[in-house]
Amino acid sequence: MSRRNSNNDNLSNSQNEENALWSIVGYLLSGLLIWGGIGWGFDRWLGTTYLVLVGMLLGAGASIYLVWLRFGRD
């Protein structure tokens, strides 16, 4: 028990890392899906083909920005 308490700092650190990795993947996936989906919808509506790519790039950029906000800055 006491050993665990002295280790608590390291332990919570590695748990944080695990948590962060799963949420990074979640953010990237939902960013791509949401904005790619919006682009895809506009493609269907306007009869173009490039908007899905624009949407996906936008979503990927936005979710990387979000990851930086959550985990990158101090």
Added chain:
Amino acid sequence: MEGTLNLVGYGLSAIGPAIATGMIFAAYISGVARQPEARSVLQPIAFLGFALAEALALFGLVLAFVL
């Protein structure tokens, strides 16, 4: 056998991000192992690198379904 070539393309495109993720965390682990107090400096960098590499892999995944 039935299938679509998109999945083969996705498999190929996943190789790069997989290697990249491995290299990022290998460097992160050896950095933290050598200097445990550098963890707080290295962690955001490793996570951002991971996010960038992973974004490419997910791009491939989504494009495999869209195209």
Added chain:
Amino acid sequence: MGVRLAAEDGFQPPSTADFELPPVFGDNPYTTKPVFLVFFSVILISVFFILASRKALVVPSKLQFAGESIYGFVRNDLARDVIGHEFMRFVPYLFTLFTFILTNNLFGIIPFLQFPTMSRVSFPYVLALFTFVIFHYVAIKHKGLITYLKEIMFMPGVPKPVYVLLTPIEVATYFIVRPLTLSLRLFANMFAGHLLLLVFILGGEHLLQGVIGLKLVSPFAFAFGIALTFFEFMVQCLQAYIFTLLTALYIAGALADEH
């Protein structure tokens, strides 16, 4: 862009159709093998833990030791280390989840049962739904609905127009992607693993019926199938652990006061 490769000697590779088992009694769709496996797993888990905890001794018997080490693992390594000081409320749910998923996964490699229940996608969906409801309920009760939604939707320290970009992503992450990835990860691992075993075992069997050269190759296919069975055992334990760990992480996130 469909591609079709003609199989020359009539070998039917295993496909998704192998997972759609026929009903056992008549044509009632609720009596398929996975349903019975779920009931069987519930009976199995109950009997095991009732026997293990019935005569609790200070010097534990082997059965009691096995039961207690599983319980101790879930309570200490999953619940306490992840959730923190309020962990005791969630131990029953986490423990049920872990043993249920583990038993149902292990059915995939137990002879005569040999079907991982979680390779039917509706079972993981329901489990993820439970987790989804629980962690949102805990968060709303702990923080209040308005604060919780505000915390999800609006990151502090961002210029206002950027919220148009970021808020949909946050909402989608919390309400769609989290439960979906939770269930699909478990489903896909079990599905792919079972398919992989089918490919090697059925392929080896088919090779045995070929010409003499093919017969010599088939032991390698069987050997690979056996090696992959051990690999599957590892994956099945790991997926049960990951599902429970992620549930604990989400609950911990719901209890934490971040901002």
